[in-house]
Amino acid sequence: MNTTSGNLIEKIYYDDDIVKKFLLATMVWGLAAFLFGLIAALQLAYWPINANMEWITFGRLRPLHTNAAIFAFAGNAIFAGIYHSTQRLLKTRLASDLLSRMHFWGWQLIILSAAITLPLGYTQSKEYAELEWPIDIAIAVVWVIFAINYFLTIRNRREKHLYVAIWFYIATIITVAVLHIVNSIEIPVGFLQSYPVYAGIQDAMVQWWYGHNAVAFFLTTPFLGLMYYYVPKAANRPVYSYRLSIVHFWSLVFIYIWAGPHHLLYTSLPEWAQTLGMIFSLMLWAPSWGGMINGLLTLKGSWSLLRTEPLIKFFVAALTFYGMSTFEGPLLSIKSVSALGHYTDWIIGHVHSGALGWNGFLTFGMIYYLVPRLWKTELYSKKLLENHFWLGLTGVLLYYISMVTAGITQGLMWRAVGKDGQLVYPDFIETVVRIVPLYWVRAFGGTLFIVGFLLMCYNIYKTIQLAPKEQKAEGTEVSRSGFDEKTDKTHRKLEGMGLVFSVLAFLAIAVGSVIEIYPTLSLHKYITPANIIEPYTPLELAGRDIYIKEGCYVCHSQQIRPIVSEVLRYGAASTVEESMYDHPFQWGSKRTGPDLSRVGKKYPNLWHFSHMMDPRAVTPKSIMPNYPWLAEKDTDFLVLRKKLSVMKQLGVPYADDIVANADIDAQKQAKLIAEDLEKNGGPRNLQKKEIVALIAYLQSLGQKGKQ
Amino acid sequence: MKQEGLKFFTDTHLTSIGLIIFFLFFVGVVYWVSRKDNKRLYTEMEEMPLKDAEFTYER
Numbered sequence: 001m002n003t004t005s006g007n008l009i010e011k012i013y014y015d016d017d018i019v020k021k022f023l024l025a026t027m028v029w030g031l032a033a034f035l036f037g038l039i040a041a042l043q044l045a046y047w048p049i050n051a052n053m054e055w056i057t058f059g060r061l062r063p064l065h066t067n068a069a070i071f072a073f074a075g076n077a078i079f080a081g082i083y084h085s086t087q088r089l090l091k092t093r094l095a096s097d098l099l100s101r102m103h104f105w106g107w108q109l110i111i112l113s114a115a116i117t118l119p120l121g122y123t124q125s126k127e128y129a130e131l132e133w134p135i136d137i138a139i140a141v142v143w144v145i146f147a148i149n150y151f152l153t154i155r156n157r158r159e160k161h162l163y164v165a166i167w168f169y170i171a172t173i174i175t176v177a178v179l180h181i182v183n184s185i186e187i188p189v190g191f192l193q194s195y196p197v198y199a200g201i202q203d204a205m206v207q208w209w210y211g212h213n214a215v216a217f218f219l220t221t222p223f224l225g226l227m228y229y230y231v232p233k234a235a236n237r238p239v240y241s242y243r244l245s246i247v248h249f250w251s252l253v254f255i256y257i258w259a260g261p262h263h264l265l266y267t268s269l270p271e272w273a274q275t276l277g278m279i280f281s282l283m284l285w286a287p288s289w290g291g292m293i294n295g296l297l298t299l300k301g302s303w304s305l306l307r308t309e310p311l312i313k314f315f316v317a318a319l320t321f322y323g324m325s326t327f328e329g330p331l332l333s334i335k336s337v338s339a340l341g342h343y344t345d346w347i348i349g350h351v352h353s354g355a356l357g358w359n360g361f362l363t364f365g366m367i368y369y370l371v372p373r374l375w376k377t378e379l380y381s382k383k384l385l386e387n388h389f390w391l392g393l394t395g396v397l398l399y400y401i402s403m404v405t406a407g408i409t410q411g412l413m414w415r416a417v418g419k420d421g422q423l424v425y426p427d428f429i430e431t432v433v434r435i436v437p438l439y440w441v442r443a444f445g446g447t448l449f450i451v452g453f454l455l456m457c458y459n460i461y462k463t464i465q466l467a468p469k470e471q472k473a474e475g476t477e478v479s480r481s482g483f484d485e486k487t488d489k490t491h492r493k494l495e496g497m498g499l500v501f502s503v504l505a506f507l508a509i510a511v512g513s514v515i516e517i518y519p520t521l522s523l524h525k526y527i528t529p530a531n532i533i534e535p536y537t538p539l540e541l542a543g544r545d546i547y548i549k550e551g552c553y554v555c556h557s558q559q560i561r562p563i564v565s566e567v568l569r570y571g572a573a574s575t576v577e578e579s580m581y582d583h584p585f586q587w588g589s590k591r592t593g594p595d596l597s598r599v600g601k602k603y604p605n606l607w608h609f610s611h612m613m614d615p616r617a618v619t620p621k622s623i624m625p626n627y628p629w630l631a632e633k634d635t636d637f638l639v640l641r642k643k644l645s646v647m648k649q650l651g652v653p654y655a656d657d658i659v660a661n662a663d664i665d666a667q668k669q670a671k672l673i674a675e676d677l678e679k680n681g682g683p684r685n686l687q688k689k690e691i692v693a694l695i696a697y698l699q700s701l702g703q704k705g706k707q
Numbered sequence: 708m709k710q711e712g713l714k715f716f717t718d719t720h721l722t723s724i725g726l727i728i729f730f731l732f733f734v735g736v737v738y739w740v741s742r743k744d745n746k747r748l749y750t751e752m753e754e755m756p757l758k759d760a761e762f763t764y765e766r
Contacts, residue, residue, distance in 0.1 A: 088759045163755040229756050238753035243740040250736045254729060276722070476759065508732075515725045 010158070011475040014087045016374050018100040022080035023367060023374070025108060027457055029072030030363075032115075034453060036065035038446045043625070044592065045439035050625035055119040057625045059551025063130045064118040069355060070128060070218060072111045077363040078222040079107070079146070082169050084370060085229040086150070089166055091159045091478040095152030099145050106142035110135060121549035122192040125584055126207045128214050129183050133194040136184040143180065147173050154498040160482030162498065164245040168225030170498070171253050171505045175217040178509065182517075183210035187646050190639065193545070195646055200579035201269050204587055205520045209260035209513065216256040219354065223362050224252075224291055230366050231298050231315050235305060240297035244290055251287040253505060255280050257512035262333035265342065266561035267587060268576045270526055273516060274335070280512075281333035288326030295319040310382055313389050314365030321357025321396070325350060339563055340415065343591040345435065346407025349400045356396045356449060364388070364456060371460050376471065380462035384455050391452035398445030406435040406442075415565040423568050428594040433621050531577040533704040535652045536697070538640045538662035539669040543697025545643070546635075546690050547586070550627065557588035558597040558701065571598040571702065578705070581652045593624060598702030605673055606680045608695045630691040631683070635670070637663040669696060 043049045043058045050057045083100070087093060094100050113135050117123075123130040131139070150173055154162070162170075183206055186194035198206050232239050239245055261269060261277025296319050299305070305312050328350050332341050341347060372379045379385065413431040416424035425431050519525075536544060547553070560566050562573035574597050579585050603611075607618055612630055615622035640662035648654045658665065667687070673695055674687035686692050739745075 085756070089755060159755070161752060161755075163752060165756070232753075232756045236757065238750075238757060242749040242753040243745075246740045247736055251733065254732060272722075511725055511728055515721045519721065 009477050009479050011477050012091070012093055013473050013475050015094045015097060015100060016084070016473075018094065018097075018104060019080050019084040019370070020374055021104050022076045022083065023370060025104070026073060026076040026080060026363065026367070027460065029068060029076060029111060030453065031450075031457065033065060033068035033073045034446070034450045036061055036068055038443065038450060040065050041439065041443040041446050044623060045436060045443050047623045047625060052626050052628055054121070054550075054627075054629050057550070057627075059554045059625075060119050060121060060123075062554045063123060063127075063551060064115065066128060067114050067118065067130065068111070070214065071114070074219055074223075074355075074359050074363070075107065075111075077359075077366065078172075078218075078226065079103070080370070081226040081230070081366050082150075082222065084374075085165055085226065086153060086169065089159065089163045089229070090153060090157035091480075092153060092156045095149050095156055099149035099152075103142060103146045103149060106138065106145065110138050110142060113138070117192060121551075123548060123551065124186065124194065124196065125548040125551070125553050125586065126183065126196070126203075127211050127589060129180075129207070129210060132192045133184070133186055133188050134192070136180070136186070139180060140177070140184075143173075143177055147177065151498070151502075158478055158480045162501065163228070164239075164242070164249060165225040165228040167249050167501065167505070168221045168228065170502050171249070171509070172217050172222040172225070174502060174506050175213065175221075175253075175257070175509050178506075178513070179210045179213050179217065182513075183207060187649060189643050189646050195583040195643075195650060197583070197650060198585075199581055199583045199650070199652075200585055201526065201576055202520050203583065203585040204264055204267065204269055204579075205261065205273065205517060207585070208263040209257075209517060212260040212263060213257055213509075215354070216252075216259070219359050220256070221252070223359055224248075226362060226366060227291075227295050227315070227319070230362075230369055231295050231319075234309065234312050234315060234365070234369055235299050235302045237298055237302055240294050240300065244294045248287050248291045248294060250508065252284075252291065254508045254512070255283050255287060257509045258516060259284060259333070261516065262338070263589065264587075265333070265335050265338040266563065267559045268574050268579070270520070270576075273520065276516065278333050278335060281330045284326065285330050288329075289323060292319050292323035292326070295322075310386050310389065311365050311368040313386075314361045314368065317389070317393060318358050318361035318365060321353055321361065325354035325358060328353070339561070340411040341407060343557055343589070344407035344411045344414075345403040345438075346411065347590070349403030349407060352403065353396065353400045356392075356399065360396075360449075361392065364392070364453075367456070367460065371463055375464050375467035377463060377467040380459050380466060384459040388452040388455040388459070391448050391455070395445045395447070395449030395452060398448065399442050400445075402438040402441035402445065406438040409438075410435050414569070415563070417565055417568065423565060426569070428569075429619055429621055432592070432623060436623065526576045527580060528577065531575060531705065533577050533580065535581050535647070535654060536700060536704070537665065537669055538644060538658070539635075539666040539693050539696040540700045541643055541647070541697075542635050542637070542640055542666060543690075543693035543695065544586075546630070546694045547697055548584075550630075552596075553586050553588045555588075555590060555592035555624070557591050557595045559587040560595055560597050566595070570595045578702070581647070583647065583650055583652075593622075596698070596701055600699045600701040600703040604680065605676050605695050605699065606682050608698055609677055609682050609686075609691060612691055612694065627691075630694060631686065631689050633690045634688045635666070635690050635693045637666050637688075640666050666693075 039049065039056070040058055040061050054060070083094060114131055117132060117135065118130060122132045124132060186196045188194045196203055228239055228245060258280035259277055261273045262281045265274050265278065296316070299312070299316065306316070331337055332347070332350060368379060368385060410431045413425045413434065418424050560570045560572070560574045567573060578597070610617045611619070612627045614626050615624040641659060644654050644659040644662045648659055670687040670692045673692045674685070677686055678684050
């Protein structure tokens with residue numbers, strides 16, 4: 001690297017082709033993600049839309065929607081923005097065209113693999129980390145390609161000092177790599193199935209450390225970097241306070257990593273970890289609002305641009321939603337608020353105000369800013385842009401208000417206890433029926449959002465169509481700067497040292513991660529020997545994998561909180577021991593249906609059979625889909641030996657003969673359940689079918705303790 | 708509440724270390740950014756996104 005500044009003017013060519021590719025991919029996958037979301041929303045409002053088809057049933061569609069929204073829509077958007085802004089901030093072309101293209105095509109292949117495997121039911125059931133091990137490896141490889149390309153670009157730079165947006169990008173690259181690798185440590189059982197090395201509280205802790213920081217370092221820090229670049233660019237004014245941006249960066253990176261356990265309040269996760277997560281979440285108020293204020297005040301004195309440059313409306317709305325959702329997040333992390341809001345649609349509303357309002361609107365603003373400039377033309381229609389904005393805003397608001405109302409309504413109904421000490425609404429379905437109208441409002445809001453998005457797609461299509469056909473690459477003249485500056489200012493020096501800066505950012509996230517995760521790895525400390533449970537039988541394990549495959553965890557929790565109304569409704573609060581052999585844990589995060597931790601032996605086998613074939617046969621007005629294919633597809637008994645041996649390797653105490661005879665034992669147990677079904681009037685010869693394995697698993701829930 | 712919270716926690720030194728690192732780091736950052744003689748540098752840094760020529764309207 002040349003280490004001197006000079007007056008030498010060099011002509012360089014930015015790689016805008018890769019930016020265009022990522023932008024177009026953002027729009028294509030964005031449409032897919034939003035449509036999946038709309039179908040899922042309609043399925044909750046009107047269950048027949050599940051269409052008795054396993055591939056699009058809600059349990060499989062919802063992970064496809066979340067993965068598409070986060071990794072396909074937001075992922076492609078951040079890569080486009082990062083590659084565009086970094087080249088200009090560092091005054092250099094991206095280090096390698098080959099690596100850039102490997103990054104692009106590799107990422108699209110990963111998205112395609114997700115779009116195929118998730119509907120087929122290949123999932124690890126860990127939220128936003130559902131993809132199976134071969135795809136996990138591909139993600140790690142593509143991310144490393146991105147990182148190498150990025151850090152080589154930093155090395156080749158002509159501007160020594162790294163603008164704050166670059167810091168946010170560096171923190172994103174480092175932290176996402178750490179999160180993905182640590183959360184994806186798993187042992188393969190077959191080509192598309194694996195079990196995580198963590199179990200129970202360990203798995204819950206690692207998963208939500210990952211899950212929350214996926215929000216922090218995939219949906220927040222890169223978008224903040226984009227905000228610090230594109231808001232000043234669009235307003236043509238420098239950021240309001242550079243000082244504030246430094247405090248914003250370091251405090252956000254340092255604090256965010258600790259907040260994961262707020263997803264696990266009142267669970268059997270050790271209380272100290274819950275309290276730590278709650279306190280750090282509350283501290284997040286300060287840096288988040290500091291960032292929002294910094295962004296909004298950048299427009300101070302330029303508000304008139306809202307009339308002449310309407311794309312700025314998207315940035316203003318995005319920052320407002322960022323402020324709103326980062327106020328609401330810590331609020332929901334307060335234990336007493338979480339007691340009401342957790343497992344309800346309030347959380348869904350909260351998440352979508354961030355995803356649609358913050359990530360969505362910032363991305364739209366960036367697309368409207370970039371496309372005319374990259375294609376060297378004018379935007380086709382500002383009027384369409386205006387219409388997109390107002391339709392989108394109305395859509396998000398309808399979505400948010402309906403879901404918060406639904407969540408608080410249902411939360412209050414769940415916890416209502418009468419003077420007689422009994423639940424006021426003992427039937428779970430009563431609390432579902434009450435909020436179904438709000439599901440229709442949500443679907444309408446989503447439709448408006450999509451209509452607005454389609455207007456943008458048309459507007460962008462016309463803009464590109466009207467652009468000059470011959471897109472001759474224009475060079476940019478730059479000179480080196482900052483390299484021979486003499487300074488004793490510590491942070492000034494630090495900004496110039498990409499590697500040292502990256503190591504410090506890594507340490508900032510490593511401290512919180514190690515302190516939170518390390519203690520839970522010593523699971524034995526939290527186990528009371530007298531409460532240790534029996535592992536699942538081979539057939540129950542087979543049923544558990546079907547439960548995971550169908551995405552039952554998407555709507556049913558397996559974690560009873562020590563709250564009066566929950567104990568009255570579901571039984572004694574869940575314990576650490578009850579999930580100690582659960583690779584992966586199945587605590588869930590949403591109760592569209594009731595908790596299932598103690599559903600075992602509550603109903604006869606035939607009830608479960610009827611319920612899975614047609615939930616309305618036993619629970620009138622249920623919104624659960626039918627699962628007729630479970631009575632048609634055979635259980636794979638032969639793979640059970642391998643499954644048990646992997647579980648044994650992971651520390652589940654299976655005796656050698658149990659592993660060796662896993663398939664035989666499973667078939668014996670299946671025969672007993674099938675006979676019971678037949679004796680009570682159910683169909684004949686079901687012993688080989690998946691439904692029997694699933695019933696075995698459901699009947700084991702809450703029944704594995706020694707007492 | 709406190710007793711309940713710490714019932715199972717035996718690694719108290721970890722949180723103390725975390726708190727100390729966090730606090731000292733935060734104080735350090737606030738000290739850095741509040742130094743008055745950095746003003747010129749910050750003015751220069753905040754202009755960085757505006758240096759290239761992709762503007763459509765005058766400042």
